[in-house]
Amino acid sequence: MTNSSNRAAPTPWFQLRKPVSSKQSILSAIFIWALFFAVWEGVSLAGLVNDLLVPAPHTVLTTLVDMLVNRGLVSDILISVWRVVFSFSIACAVAIPLGVAMGAFPAIEAVFNPFVSAWRYLPAPSFIPILLMWFGTGETPKLVLLVIGVVFFLITIIMDHTREVRTELVETGLTLGGKRWTIVRTIILPAVLPHVLTAMRQMLAVTWTYLVIAEIVASTTGVGAMMMRARRFLHTDEIMAGIIVIGVLGLCFDILFRRAHRWFFPYIQDRRN
Amino acid sequence: MSDIQHTNTVAAASAKLVVDSVTKRFSLGKGREVQAIADASFIVDENEICTILGSSGCGKSTILRMMAGLERPTTGELRLDGSVITGPDKERGMVFQAYTSFDWLTVRGNVEYGMRINGVPKPERRARTQKFIDLVNLGGFEDAYPSQLSGGMKQRVAIARTLANDPALLLMDEPFGALDAETRWHMQELLVGIAETANTTMVMVTHDIEEAIYLGDKIVFMSSHPGRVHKIIVPEFKQGKRYKSKEEVIGLDGYGVLEKEIMRMMQEQGANDER
Numbered sequence: 001m002t003n004s005s006n007r008a009a010p011t012p013w014f015q016l017r018k019p020v021s022s023k024q025s026i027l028s029a030i031f032i033w034a035l036f037f038a039v040w041e042g043v044s045l046a047g048l049v050n051d052l053l054v055p056a057p058h059t060v061l062t063t064l065v066d067m068l069v070n071r072g073l074v075s076d077i078l079i080s081v082w083r084v085v086f087s088f089s090i091a092c093a094v095a096i097p098l099g100v101a102m103g104a105f106p107a108i109e110a111v112f113n114p115f116v117s118a119w120r121y122l123p124a125p126s127f128i129p130i131l132l133m134w135f136g137t138g139e140t141p142k143l144v145l146l147v148i149g150v151v152f153f154l155i156t157i158i159m160d161h162t163r164e165v166r167t168e169l170v171e172t173g174l175t176l177g178g179k180r181w182t183i184v185r186t187i188i189l190p191a192v193l194p195h196v197l198t199a200m201r202q203m204l205a206v207t208w209t210y211l212v213i214a215e216i217v218a219s220t221t222g223v224g225a226m227m228m229r230a231r232r233f234l235h236t237d238e239i240m241a242g243i244i245v246i247g248v249l250g251l252c253f254d255i256l257f258r259r260a261h262r263w264f265f266p267y268i269q270d271r272r273n
Numbered sequence: 274m275s276d277i278q279h280t281n282t283v284a285a286a287s288a289k290l291v292v293d294s295v296t297k298r299f300s301l302g303k304g305r306e307v308q309a310i311a312d313a314s315f316i317v318d319e320n321e322i323c324t325i326l327g328s329s330g331c332g333k334s335t336i337l338r339m340m341a342g343l344e345r346p347t348t349g350e351l352r353l354d355g356s357v358i359t360g361p362d363k364e365r366g367m368v369f370q371a372y373t374s375f376d377w378l379t380v381r382g383n384v385e386y387g388m389r390i391n392g393v394p395k396p397e398r399r400a401r402t403q404k405f406i407d408l409v410n411l412g413g414f415e416d417a418y419p420s421q422l423s424g425g426m427k428q429r430v431a432i433a434r435t436l437a438n439d440p441a442l443l444l445m446d447e448p449f450g451a452l453d454a455e456t457r458w459h460m461q462e463l464l465v466g467i468a469e470t471a472n473t474t475m476v477m478v479t480h481d482i483e484e485a486i487y488l489g490d491k492i493v494f495m496s497s498h499p500g501r502v503h504k505i506i507v508p509e510f511k512q513g514k515r516y517k518s519k520e521e522v523i524g525l526d527g528y529g530v531l532e533k534e535i536m537r538m539m540q541e542q543g544a545n546d547e548r
């Protein structure tokens with residue numbers, strides 16, 4: 001008797017493969033970040049590290065606020081965001097129609113896939129020198145780099161998801177009188193769109209990576225360029241402020257996409273809540 | 274083998290659908306082939322419910338898919354109202370065993386889908402949609418999404434969606450195969466009611482003897498390796514009537530006799546296969 005009652009879960013928040021409550025997951029997230037900053041602050045205060053190389057978190061935050069309010073960081077942020085949004089929109093405008101068409105029609109796939117899959121294996125940054133020669137140092141080479149960095153992956157992912165749309169759905173459409181393109185438009189596309197949005201969310205993070213590379217290598221504006229400037233004057237606090245800004249921006253876009261997913265696809269039941 | 278009933282050409286005046294000397298071979302690549310159907314012939318009359326019964330792998334789905342136009346016969350032909358079936362068309366609507374609800378559309382959106390892509394004007398579309406939603410007892414669920422529905426309800430949406438498109442032929446491939454026994458029973462009785470109201474010719478594939486006898490005005494019993502029409506059975510004991518209650522049919526004298534006969538044929542089949 002006592003044995004069996006003792007066995008009843010003594011720690012309900014620490015069970016094998018049981019989802020945690022949303023309160024617990026928020027507290028856990030706060031905990032791990034608080035721990036990170038506390039250790040960092042502690043190490044700095046104790047003088048264990050050279051504060052020229054590793055400034056304390058409160059210094060970084062103060063610098064960040066100062067840069068935002070007084071030193072024009074906002075315009076760098078806007079330029080970076082604009083580059084990402086603009087080039088990513090171009091990549092999507094190409095990849096979504098092409099990826100869906102390739103996944104729906106093997107004849108289209110047979111033409112484009114040998115081309116697309118070869119480009120995927122060429123690292124985008126290897127194009128930087130030639131892009132600089134072709135387009136000079138304006139906006140164009142950066143935007144082109146961002147586009148070729150993600151567009152081929154996007155096409156492939158969207159094509160794969162489109163291929164996985166169940167044959168029965170397509171055949172149902174056929175026996176309801178649908179013509180080829182009607183079925184692509186009214187069945188295949190809506191069936192694959194949730195996966196497309198997820199793929200976009202993941203590839204947007206990759207776009208940020210290429211943005212920072214482009215701005216560090218060949219730019220005088222944007223968050224990446226600001227960090228390279230700071231390096232010249234040994235302003236580690238500014239570099240770290242830049243890293244935080246990029247992280248927060250990435251997080252914001254991720255949240256935006258999650259919201260959009262729930263907004264556009266209300267019929268997909270959220271298993272977590 | 275004396276009870277194999279097939280002739281090389283079938284032509285009957287009342288026939289809605291004619292399956293005429295159809296064979297089907299699938300290529301497996303590298304020159305290898307599988308013979309799925311060897312010379313099948315039978316007819317389905319107007320407004321008839323025809324069930325195709327046979328063990329798994331005997332070619333039932335293949336025949337049904339040829340009726341839908343989703344597969345082409347290797348030799349022979351299938352004709353609906355006298356014209357040869359060459360490809361899928363809204364005249365021949367199909368319900369699959371796997372759920373085919375369009376998850377991004379509500380129940381109403383699903384049921385009106387076929388009419389929408391075929392350009393049926395909105396007022397008529399709305400009216401027909403409601404009529405068929407009510408017919409499959411889904412009134413009140415018009416605005417629900419398929420993910421909120423049970424398996425049986427999803428299949429009712431699929432049936433309503435197909436019927437609302439006004440096909441000449443309703444094809445169903447084990448539509449209740451994934452449902453639990455009780456739901457399946459309800460769905461079978463519901464289907465009899467639908468057949469009365471909708472006046473559609475139906476062909477339904479099943480491997481469930483009970484289902485084949487209860488629903489079928491005619492049962493096409495198939496044998497396998499390769500798939501053939503083994504026997505065409507008209508359950509005479511039902512005297513050409515359809516019963517709303519399945520229990521009543523199972524209680525009839527002739528039911529047990531026919532069920533035993535079919536079971537015996539299936540066992541012979543199994544014995545032949547093992548040889």
Ligand SMILES: Nc1ncnc2c1ncn2[C@@H]1O[C@H](COP(=O)(O)OP(=O)(O)O)[C@@H](O)[C@H]1O
Binds near residue numbers: 307308309328329330
């Ligand atoms: N697309 C296909 N390619 C190759 N073989 C197939 C194909 N479809 C069906 N077959 C074969 O044809 C035979 C009959 O299959 P099917 O019609 O699905 O049987 P049933 O529906 O009675 O279970 C099986 O041997 C199956 O493997």
Ligand SMILES: [Mg+2]
Binds near residue numbers: 333334335446
């Ligand atoms: Mg089958």
